[in-house]
Amino acid sequence: MITPEFSRPHRLDAIGAGEREVRVEADAGERAALARRFGLMAIDRLAADFAIRRDATGVIARGTLSGAVVQACGVTGEPVPAKVEEAFDIRFLPEPEAGADEVELSEDECDTVFYSGGAIDLGEAAAETLALALDPFPRSPNAEAALREAGVLSEAQTGPFAALAKLKKT
Structure with a gap:
């Protein structure tokens, strides 16, 4: 298993019965590693504010991701700075066992992340949310x-x- 560049494991037994607020922020080294992974020129800022709570099947995480990135223009290669502000709803579910029935996901559960063990990784969830929020065709002036x-x-x-x-x- 590959270790994520921006890992912030949050133990399931630390969530408790109510909602819990958690903030994760990537440091300079983590941002540089994520920029390489996502093919970006730079990630100047990356933070996510989570409100997490348990439900009957797993963990629900709602919140906002904010960041500042620099992408390469798809035409000229020039830097294209962009701000990212993205609301998210993520459902963390236990990894299905090998040979178990398929997990059916409804349309409203499209942001589902599977976990194994006793923790969910909020840093990797933030990194994946950032990747999905990026402009696929950045253009410079x-x-x-x-x-x-x-x-x-x-x-x-x-x-x-x-x-x-x-x-x-x-």
Whole structure:
């Protein structure tokens, strides 16, 4: 098993009956390792505030992730700084046993994380939430000009109404 770069195990027996507030924050080394893992130029800040509580099947964690990242523009490679503010709802469930029936997840349980042992990893949950919140196609202010210079046509130039626009000009 690979050890996560940003691990903050939280023991299940420390949760208790009510809701518990927990904050996790990545240090500089953890942020650098996560940046490499996610293909980012940098992660300048990463923190998550959790409200965790037990339920009948596992642990519910709700909260907010906040961070500051620098992605590479998909066109120019230039740095694209971005702030991340992401609300999350995560259900931690025990890892299904080998050979056990499949676990059915409903649509409202799409953010389900399985755990084994006596702890859940809030740091890894925050890291995965960050990865899902990233812009998959970051663009710098110079991206449009670089695409034009390379001869790439915009959607407006090639889309379904492009032919009509040409007719209108004549």
